[in-house]
Amino acid sequence: MxxxxxxxxxxxxxxxxxxxxxxxxxxxxxxxxxxxxxxSFSGWEPKKLWMQRPDGTFEECAYADGxxxxxxxxxxxxLDFDGDGDQELLLLNRAKPRLQLFVxxxxxxxxxxxxxxxxxxxxxxxxxxxxxxxASGTRAFPVLLTRGYVSSVEPAVHVGLxxxxxxxxxxxxxxxxxxxxxxxQAGRRWVLNEGGAKDSTAFAARAPRASTARLPLRxxxxxxxxxxxxxxxxxxxxxxKPCLKEVxxxxxxxxxxxxQVLGLAAHPAEQVQAEASKMGILYPVAPxxxxxxxxxxxxxxxxxxxxLLYDASGRLARVVRGGDSLEAALAEVAP
Numbered sequence: 001m002x003x004x005x006x007x008x009x010x011x012x013x014x015x016x017x018x019x020x021x022x023x024x025x026x027x028x029x030x031x032x033x034x035x036x037x038x039x040s041f042s043g044w045e046p047k048k049l050w051m052q053r054p055d056g057t058f059e060e061c062a063y064a065d066g067x068x069x070x071x072x073x074x075x076x077x078x079l080d081f082d083g084d085g086d087q088e089l090l091l092l093n094r095a096k097p098r099l100q101l102f103v104x105x106x107x108x109x110x111x112x113x114x115x116x117x118x119x120x121x122x123x124x125x126x127x128x129x130x131x132x133x134x135a136s137g138t139r140a141f142p143v144l145l146t147r148g149y150v151s152s153v154e155p156a157v158h159v160g161l162x163x164x165x166x167x168x169x170x171x172x173x174x175x176x177x178x179x180x181x182x183x184x185q186a187g188r189r190w191v192l193n194e195g196g197a198k199d200s201t202a203f204a205a206r207a208p209r210a211s212t213a214r215l216p217l218r219x220x221x222x223x224x225x226x227x228x229x230x231x232x233x234x235x236x237x238x239x240x241k242p243c244l245k246e247v248x249x250x251x252x253x254x255x256x257x258x259x260q261v262l263g264l265a266a267h268p269a270e271q272v273q274a275e276a277s278k279m280g281i282l283y284p285v286a287p288x289x290x291x292x293x294x295x296x297x298x299x300x301x302x303x304x305x306x307x308l309l310y311d312a313s314g315r316l317a318r319v320v321r322g323g324d325s326l327e328a329a330l331a332e333v334a335p
Contacts, residue, residue, distance in 0.1 A: 085203035227314030
């Protein structure tokens with residue numbers, strides 16, 4: 001099994017990315033001599049993962065959160081495998097690596113887990129709906145036995161609460177039958193029985209995680225650049241032809257003044273200015289630091305072209321890889 005680590009307890013409140021855990025599985029990249037079964041049916045298309053923002057909209061964050069597997073996925077389940085109150089993702093692929101476990105290492109927000117026990121019909125209450133109310137609003141969660149393609153899940157409701165330490169919970173067991181369970185404390189796994197009885201156990205302590213390279217989530221991590229305007233950080237090398245195609249777009253962006261643009265060169269420091277000049281780069285450039293390059297180098301190979309897009313507050317908003325539309329990503333980050 002290949003292992004990675006991921007995680008957001010409450011996507012809207014979390015700030016940490018999914019960190020990479022050393023992989024023991026083979027690389028899913030296509031190699032000469034592979035059979036049809038070993039090749040991709042989808043052109044090694046990267047996975048997608050969406051983070052819900054506080055305003056209810058969503059942001060694509062798979063690469064930034066370590067979920068950029070390019071294997072042909074067939075089934076995906078979210079489950080608290082280690083019992084510590086946050087959910088991991090288990091991905092079943094068509095070919096090698098057959099299983100990939102993405103372990104949650106995100107920021108530790110509050111959460112609770114709910115398991116329902118009905119007295120009529122299905123005892124696991126698979127037709128019930130749970131409503132959870134906090135200061136930020138009310139959310140509704142159906143009890144599900146399946147989720148996605150050929151993926152069955154436990155009939156438990158996992159609720160990320162962010163900074164809230166408790167929540168009011170009510171259950172609609174079936175049409176016309178709704179029951180309030182009052183205020184429930186976060187950090188616990190609750191069993192709610194139709195009729196009002198409830199019991200709980202605390203989540204397990206979070207196990208120490210291995211030290212891993214972290215993506216540059218804040219603008220100050222990549223160089224002498226201050227927040228205040230959206231910023232595009234281009235990772236480039238003079239031998240990278242797709243990087244050269246990005247230069248006119250980024251140069252125009254820098255000239256317009258609404259964006260800051262910085263180039264980070266994968267060349268020795270003494271060669272940076274000369275290599276940038278060869279490419280016609282006029283915006284500021286600097287050497288690419290190892291601490292920035294390492295988490296952007298899956299399998300030890302720096303992926304170029306790559307452009308990091310930061311919003312005006314200095315937060316990493318998008319990672320634009322080769323084949324992605326730079327212009328579309330720029331428009332999304334700063335319409």
